[in-house]
Amino acid sequence: MFQHNMQKFSLTLLWLIFTLFFSSLTHAQDDDPIKGKALFNANCAACHQLDKKMTGPALRNVETRLYEDEGLDREWLYAWIRNSSALIKSGDDYANRIYNEYNGAAMTAYPQFSDQDISNILAYTAQEKVTPPAVATVATTQTSSNEDGFSKMLVLSALAVLFTLLALGLFLVNQTLRRFANKNDIEVKKAVKGPSLWKAFVKNQFLMLVTAIIFLLSSAYFVYGYLMQIGIDQGYEPIQPIHYSHRIHSGDNGIDCKYCHSSARVSKHSGIPSLNVCMNCHKSIYEVAESTATEEYSKEFYDGEIQKLYNAVGWDDENQRYTGKTKPVKWIRIHNLPDFAYFNHSQHVSVAGIECQTCHGPVEEMEIMYQHSPLTMGWCINCHRETNVKVEDNGYYEKIHKALSEKYGVDKLTAAQMGGLECGKCHY
Amino acid sequence: MLFLALLLVSSCQNKRKPNYQYFPNMYEPVGYEAYGEYDVFPNGQEALIPPEGTLARGHSLYPYENTNEGYDLALLNLKSPLLTSAIDSKRGKELYEIYCGICHGNKGAGMGKLVKREKILGVPSYADRPITTGSIYHVIYYGKNSMGSYANFLDEEERWQVTAYVEALRLELLKDKE
Numbered sequence: 058m059f060q061h062n063m064q065k066f067s068l069t070l071l072w073l074i075f076t077l078f079f080s081s082l083t084h085a086q087d088d089d090p091i092k093g094k095a096l097f098n099a100n101c102a103a104c105h106q107l108d109k110k111m112t113g114p115a116l117r118n119v120e121t122r123l124y125e126d127e128g129l130d131r132e133w134l135y136a137w138i139r140n141s142s143a144l145i146k147s148g149d150d151y152a153n154r155i156y157n158e159y160n161g162a163a164m165t166a167y168p169q170f171s172d173q174d175i176s177n178i179l180a181y182t183a184q185e186k187v188t189p190p191a192v193a194t195v196a197t198t199q200t201s202s203n204e205d206g207f208s209k210m211l212v213l214s215a216l217a218v219l220f221t222l223l224a225l226g227l228f229l230v231n232q233t234l235r236r237f238a239n240k241n242d243i244e245v246k247k248a249v250k251g252p253s254l255w256k257a258f259v260k261n262q263f264l265m266l267v268t269a270i271i272f273l274l275s276s277a278y279f280v281y282g283y284l285m286q287i288g289i290d291q292g293y294e295p296i297q298p299i300h301y302s303h304r305i306h307s308g309d310n311g312i313d314c315k316y317c318h319s320s321a322r323v324s325k326h327s328g329i330p331s332l333n334v335c336m337n338c339h340k341s342i343y344e345v346a347e348s349t350a351t352e353e354y355s356k357e358f359y360d361g362e363i364q365k366l367y368n369a370v371g372w373d374d375e376n377q378r379y380t381g382k383t384k385p386v387k388w389i390r391i392h393n394l395p396d397f398a399y400f401n402h403s404q405h406v407s408v409a410g411i412e413c414q415t416c417h418g419p420v421e422e423m424e425i426m427y428q429h430s431p432l433t434m435g436w437c438i439n440c441h442r443e444t445n446v447k448v449e450d451n452g453y454y455e456k457i458h459k460a461l462s463e464k465y466g467v468d469k470l471t472a473a474q475m476g477g478l479e480c481g482k483c484h485y
Numbered sequence: 486m487l488f489l490a491l492l493l494v495s496s497c498q499n500k501r502k503p504n505y506q507y508f509p510n511m512y513e514p515v516g517y518e519a520y521g522e523y524d525v526f527p528n529g530q531e532a533l534i535p536p537e538g539t540l541a542r543g544h545s546l547y548p549y550e551n552t553n554e555g556y557d558l559a560l561l562n563l564k565s566p567l568l569t570s571a572i573d574s575k576r577g578k579e580l581y582e583i584y585c586g587i588c589h590g591n592k593g594a595g596m597g598k599l600v601k602r603e604k605i606l607g608v609p610s611y612a613d614r615p616i617t618t619g620s621i622y623h624v625i626y627y628g629k630n631s632m633g634s635y636a637n638f639l640d641e642e643e644r645w646q647v648t649a650y651v652e653a654l655r656l657e658l659l660k661d662k663e
Contacts (some may be wrong), residue, residue, distance in 0.1 A: 099595070101632045103607030107518055112630045163631060165614070198535075287507050294500045311598045313583040319638045326519050337633035368548055390520070393503075395512040427500070435528045 093181030294427035308421035563619025577650030592656035
C-alpha cells in the first residue's frame with residue numbers, strides 16, 4: 058500500500074516536473090493540457106488526431122516541428138488557427154503548401170480562441186505519447202485462461218488413469234477368484250436361461266399391436282415435423298464476409314436501424330447499406346476501443362474487420378484518400394421470402410410504424426445476425442389477425458376505416474379486417 | 486430410440502447453411518433480384534450506380550460544386566424551395582434524429598451518442614458556426630471534412646425538411662446562448 062502510494066506520488070511529481078519544464082519551454086505561464094484536450098476534442102478532433110493523418114495533418118508536437126522544420130513561430134500558428142484562409146490568400150508559402158497537400162480542405166476559422174486557449178491546445182499536443190499498458194493485461198488474462206484449460210486437462214487425465222487402474226484391479230480380482238474356485242473344485246454357476254422374454258413378447262399379439270401403433274404414430278410425428286420445416290430458415294446464421302456486429306453498432310452505440318437500412322422507410326427492400334454508409338463513420342473510426350473487445354472477439358480481430366472494409370471500399374487510411382480499387386462485399390442474404398410472396402418494407406415500417414424488432418428479433422443484441430422469425434405464412438397471418446392498423450394521421454384510411462369499423466362494430470380494425478388476409482394481397 | 490430419432494432430425498439442420506426448399510423453382514425468382522449476382526452485369530453486380538450524366542426520376546440537378554467555392558456560393562445564394570406551409574417539422578425531427586442526431590445530438594449542440602462515447606470527436610454545435618439554409622443543404626448533399634454525404638439516405642424533399650429542422654434547432658441554441 059505504502060509502496061503504491063509512493064509510486065503514485067513519484068509519478069505525479071514526475072508529471073509536475075515534466076509539465077513545468079514544458080511550460081517554461083513554451084513561454085506561457087500555466088498552460089493546461091487538460092483544458093487543451095477538452096478544446097481539442099470539441100473543436101479540432103473532427104479533422105485532426107495527434108498521431109494520425111486525418112482530414113488534416115497529425116498534430117503531435119506541431120509547434121516544435123513547425124519551428125524546427127519551417128522556422129515558423131507561434132504568431133504564425135495564431136494567424137493560421139484564427140483564419141487560415143486569410144493566411145493562404147496573403148500568399149504565405151507554407152500555408153499554401155499545406156493547403157494543397159491536403160487537397161484544398163479548408164480549415165474552419167476559430168477567431169473565438171484566445172491566446173491562452175491556443176496555448177492550452179498546444180500544450181496538449183506537446184504531451185508525450187502514452188503507450189497503453191493494455192498489452193500486459195491482455196497477456197495475463199490469456200495465460201490465466203490457458204492455465205485454466207491446462208488444469209482441466211490435468212484433472213481429466215488423472216481421472217482417466219484412475220479409472221483404468223480401477224478396471225484393471227477388478228479384472229485381476231475376478232481372475233484370482235476364478236483360479237481359487239478352480240483349485241477348490243467349486244463349479245462356477247452359469248446364468249440359466251428361462252423362456253426368452255423376446256419370444257414371449259412376440260407371442261403376445263395385443264402387445265405387438267400396441268407397439269406397432271405406437272411405432273407408426275411416432276414415426277409419423279417425426280416425418281410430419283421434418284416435412285413441415287422444409288423451406289423454413291429460422292435460426293439461419295451464415296458467416297458473413299465481414300464480421301459486422303449489430304450488437305456494437307445498434308446496441309452499444311444506439312445507431313438507428315434506419316440509419317443504415319434507410320431504404321426500409323421508402324421501398325420494398327430494406328437495403329443492404331452500400332459501403333459509403335459505413336465510411337460515414339469509419340473514415341474516422343479506424344480501430345475499435347479497448348472496451349469494445351470481448352472475450353470471444355479481440356480488439357485485433359475487430360480492427361482486422363475494419364481493415365477488410367477499407368480494402369473493399371478502396372480507402373487508403375495512411376494517406377486518407379480513396380484509391381479507386383474497390384471490390385464488392387458479397388454479403389449473404391439471410392431473410393428471403395419465396396418469389397410467390399410479396400412483402401413491402403415501407404408499408405410495414407413507415408405506414409404501420411412497426412418496430413424492426415417485431416419481425417427481426419433483438420438485433421441489437423446479436424453479435425452474428427440470424428433469422429429470428431420463421432417467416433411462414435401462418436406467422437404472417439397471425440400477426441395480421443392480432444395487430445391493429447395505425448389509422449391516426451393517415452388520410453388515406455379515413456373513409457375505409459369509418460365504413461369498416463361500422464360494419465364490424467369495433468373501434469379499431471385489425472389488419473385482417475382491413476383485408477390483410479386476402480390471398481391477392483401477397484400472392485399475385 | 487425416440488432420442489436417437491430426434492438426434493437424427495436435429496443433426497440434419499446446420500445453421501450456417503440455408504434449409505432445403507420444396508420445389509425451389511417456385512421459390513427462386515425468374516427476374517433479377519435486388520443485390521443479385523448475374524453474369525449480364527459488369528462485375529456480376531445487379532446493384533449499379535446510375536450512368537454518368539443521367540438523372541433519376543424525382544431528382545433534380547444540383548448546380549453547386551463540391552468545392553470550397555461551391556460551398557461559399559451555396560452559403561450565400563441557395564434558398565429552400567419548400568413553402569413555409571410545406572415544412573413538416575415532425576417529419577424533419579424524425580429524420581434528423583435517425584441520421585444526424587447520432588453525432589450532432591438531438592438538440593444540435595454536437596453531443597450525440599457517438600460523441601459522448603468518444604467514438605467520433607469534434608462535432609461542433611450549430612450555434613458556433615456561421616451556417617445558412619444553403620450551406621446546411623450543401624453539407625447534407627456533399628458532406629464536409631469528416632462528415633460524409635447524406636444524399637443517398639434522404640431524397641431531395643427530405644433533405645430540405647431536415648435543413649429546415651436544423652435551422653430551427655440552431656435558432657433554439659442561439660436563444661439559449663443569449
